Amino acid sequence: MNPTSSLTAPGTGVKGSGPGGKADADRPASGVTAAERLLSLVQRQGVLAVLLLVVVIASFAYPTFATLDNSRGVLVQASFLSIVALGMTLVIITGGIDLSVGSVFALGGVLAAWASQWGLLPALLVPLLVCGAIGTLNGLLIARAGMAPFIVTLASLLGARGLLLAFTDEGATTYLVPKGSAFAELGQGTVGGFGYPILVALALFGLGGLILQRTSFGQTLFAVGGSADAATLMGLPVARAKVTVYVLSGLLAGFAGALNAARLSSGVTIIGTGMELDAIAAVVIGGTLLVGGAGSVSGTLWGVLLLAVIQNLINQIGSLNSSYQSVVSGGFLILVVVAQRYVSRSRRTL
Template sequence: MTVDTESPVRPMNTVTEDEPLGATRSERLSALAQQHGALVTLVIAVLAAWLSFDTFMTTDNMQNMAVSSAFLAVVALGMTFVIVTGGIDLSVGSLFALGGVLAAWGSQYGTAVALLLPLGVCALIGFVNGLLIARSRLAPFIVTLAALLGARGILLAVTDEGSKTYLVDKGSFFATLGQGKLLGIGAPVWITVGLFVAGAVVLRRSRFGQYVYAVGGNEDAAALMGVPVARTKTAVYTLSGLCAGLAGALNAAWLASGVTILGSGMELEAISAVVIGGTLLSGGFGFLSGSLVGVLLLKVIQNVINQIGSLDSAYQQVVSGGFLAVVVVAQTWLGRRRRVL
């Protein structure tokens, strides 16, 4: 059998911008709801919060919410690639914290070290995850859970069991990456927007992106079509580790320190944001714009709970968990409806 390696592999089990000519109205509506339901919900939530709280749409609140969303969004970017392949990465929360500590420690030697050290270490851990999952065919849940524990162990070793906190010189260029502003908007927000634009082009328009969709749609069929399955899986886990390390470094620049207690539960937030944004946990379907909307929706919910004031912060987790359950049920129902139609 001859495989045409020059023609891009079409994503499997995905909905593209161009619906089939024979698609019924119900099919198109189901597809639109699956792709843009989170965006509609975000718009409704923002309008409701705007009308309910005078301080919600203030400049300071919007800027703080945008910057705090940027770090989770970068992690969610890498997680989207992983989940589209049908995998999962539980190590990103620990890698986020490790990246922040390594960046803060490295900042004393200059911006280059502050960035390259966390990116290199976290990408290497992601690469090892990918190798074990793709080559040894181990379960992603177990491999990345082990990486979560391992990264926390490295973090504790670097900080003497958490007793040391490395500070970032606020006058350094590295600190500017986290605290600087352009046109009144924080630098991390601009960096995140740039990463999402680049990531969207890669996922939707490049051959690698088509490979990612193909592996998530049907791994065996993708292999028969000539898709480098193992290489693709290794690449997405490396990318996930790289994104987590970068998010941690930017957070350290923003806080001007490497805080060891951060990142706990961040992997669940990232997974929630990606799934809320419309990416299927089963793989083969997803898009980065949806993940960004999912991050913003989670942050709006958290901000609204903070605006209420009388509710404990634990309600954030309760509401987020309940919302995620509703989204997963809705996704499953829409997917079955489209197959039936």
């Protein structure tokens, strides 16, 4: 058996054909037809076109939408979800899922607020250690014990939320971040009018893009998501890659929670509920396939911004409440999944 004949090409989700097959005969010298390149571009960057279209229409419809202050507010609100969604992107590319990120986000915020009384370093290290440990446990149970990601991370969702409630006396205790501290500045400070959370999120996405597209680890993630069995036959560290992405997902969710606590100056216990669904929606809307093997961090970023813009538009309208965001987000999600199936089916026939 030739392992390369069944592998999915990293970052594209395009199945390879055996040497000398009909698909090879019909392809140009580059190995990829113009139609395939177009379909791949639609899958990866279609959400950006939708985002730009919505922004242009909203700017004409609501004059306050395009103001600098409103744009800053949208970006700050999107920064926390984007960090969580970055970790989710890596997990989904490998064919997994992480339902625990919402609870881990809330837990990270409470732990950071509690530890902030001892300074900036403890406020960051404590949530990273605890949330990273949760991600490690998820990864080991999934990659080493062979358990289903849905079940493992669902249990972690409940466990992290339970730990949060126990730590805060069922939510009765709220830990405050000292005013004027370096940790508070991390969440509330600005550079050129843009908050630190925005800059941190952009830096993390830049790093994530480099890792995913320019390193052997990133290519391993695509191979694992395309076919774990084929990746194993190629000698790739499949189990280690799966453990790593869940660790990163836990770390990023905890870090986002810590940043949010710094911005709010407290560890809020009721946040994070349903955040895992928002993160999954942003990732899928951004073009990452739920079955794994294809995706990009840039698409996830556009997906997060699209959801944030929709929420802001609902606020601009005024007569609609925030629950309509879920309706619109669900509609976008269905449309994207249908489009992905159409694109995948079209690429298989080329």
